[in-house]
Amino acid sequence: MFRYHKKIAVILMLALLLGSMLGTVGCGQKSVQKVLKIGVVGPESGGGAQLGQGQRKAIQMAVDEINANKGAGEWKLEVFFEDDEGNPTKSASATNKLLQQSQANVIIGAIHSSATLADMVVTSRAGIPQITAGSTGASITEQNNKWIFRTAVNDEFQANALVKYAKEVLGIKKMATFTAADDYGQSGAKLLAAAAQKYGVELVATPTYNNGDKDFKPQLLTIKEKGAQGIFMWGLYTEAALIAKQAQQLDVKAQLFGASGMAALKLIELGGDAVQGLILTQTFLPDSNDEKVKEFVQKYKSKYNENPIPHAAQAYDTVYIIADAVKRANSNKPDALRDAIAKTAGLKLVTGEPKFNDKGDDIGKRLLITTIKGDKFELVKAVMTNE
Known part of the structure; x- marks a missing residue:
């Protein structure tokens, strides 16, 4: 009889233990966190390092805020960063x-933009949505690629806004x-050439340079001889600062004039007096009175x-x-996520108030025409991208 009761006791203990284990597993399954993994590519070293570092800082800050405030509902955001040095091959890798x-x-x-164009091949083949918060090249959203979105302002809009301002306000x-x-x-x-034709501005010279060049005087002398009243640069801040110094x-x-690719405080630091009065486009000014800003x-x-720099603000958004x-x-399935972004x-x-058109461009942006005064950028005129 004793052995019988002992066996019953052992069976009951095993049953309780098994029930406890199943309950623990069940609870674990109920509390499994829904995770969305975000991969970030940008130049954290090299000539565009300030842009990539600003992007990284803003993204990390946004991820921390959203997770703390449950801004994505039941979803937890995880972020992974890779440095592409601004090199297209390294960016695709x-x-x-x-x-x-x-x-x-x-x-x-x-x-x-060259790096984003390389990355798009990878994400498109994998069927994964991609948003560029920094690349403005018009060709990015001209390829019928349903997986690409952009929260920077398309270069076409920037070029038109700059040349129109130069002609109508400055009389160039x-x-x-x-x-x-x-x-x-x-x-x-x-x-820029298309915008010049559109607004009736004579295009007298079209020199180019390679990233990393140090001597721009031959091209500048040609521009000077041709009698240009405005020089429209399209590149990053390192070369733009050198061009301004040598022009002086x-x-x-x-x-x-310049575009958003050079909109970093490093431009002012490197260019000094030579960049004072330079007019360029961007989407963000830290001195704005807007409450969100x-x-x-x-x-x-x-x-x-x-x-923060504009690239940081765009990445944060x-x-x-x-x-x-x-x-x-x-x-977090690719098609569902892509459709929701769209x-x-x-x-x-x-x-701004983001809204994507059929090409993936954000047409809810504020484009700011700004000028350099002292150690900061000052607003000249704001233009909405949906106008």
Whole structure:
């Protein structure tokens, strides 16, 4: 009888233990976190390092905020960063690494347009949505690629806005383009030429340069001889600063213009007196009175002890667009996530109220025409991209 009762006791203990284990597993299954993995590609070293570092800081800040405030609902955001040095080959390799090793559900990148064009091949083949918060090259959204979106302002709109302002406000009748020889620069050169024709400005010179060049005097002398009243640069801040300095040395009187690719405080630091009065486009100014901008700047400065650059603001907004999309889709599957991003509406973010057209361009952006005064950029005129 004793053995019988002992066996019953053992059976009951095993049953209780098994029930406890099953309950633990069940609870574990109920608490499994829904995860969205974000891969980020950008230049954290090299000539565009300030742009890539600003992008990284803003993205990390946005991810931390969203997770803390459950801004993506039940979804937790995880972020993985890769440095592409602004090199298209390295960028495509970094993108592939994020997809294969990190299992990223969505890619933010890159900043250099040539790098984004390379990355798009990888993400399109994999069927993974990609948003570039920094690349402005017009060709990016002209390829019928349903997987690409952009939260930077298309170069075509920037070129038209700059040339129109130069003609109608400053009275410039003769202009020259001075552009990088890469995809970004040459796309800009074509768009500037088209804008010059559209607004009746004579294009008198179209020299180019290679990234990393140090001597721009031969091209500047040609521009000076042709009588250009405005020089429209299309490249990044390092070369733009050198061009401005050498133009000053050669006593070139033409007004200098630039696009958002050079909109970094490093331009002012490197260019000094030579870049004072330079007019360029961007989507963000830290001194804005807009409440969303003030809140973002305060948080960014508190965290990093510096003002955010436009590329940071655009990247920050991009994470919030992704968080909103995964919350609405309630899925990290590529098609569901892509469709949710495409239907973005009703968000009021730092750089505008995002809305994507059929090509993937954000047409809810504010484009700012700014000028350099002292150690900062000042607003000249704001233009909406949907006008």
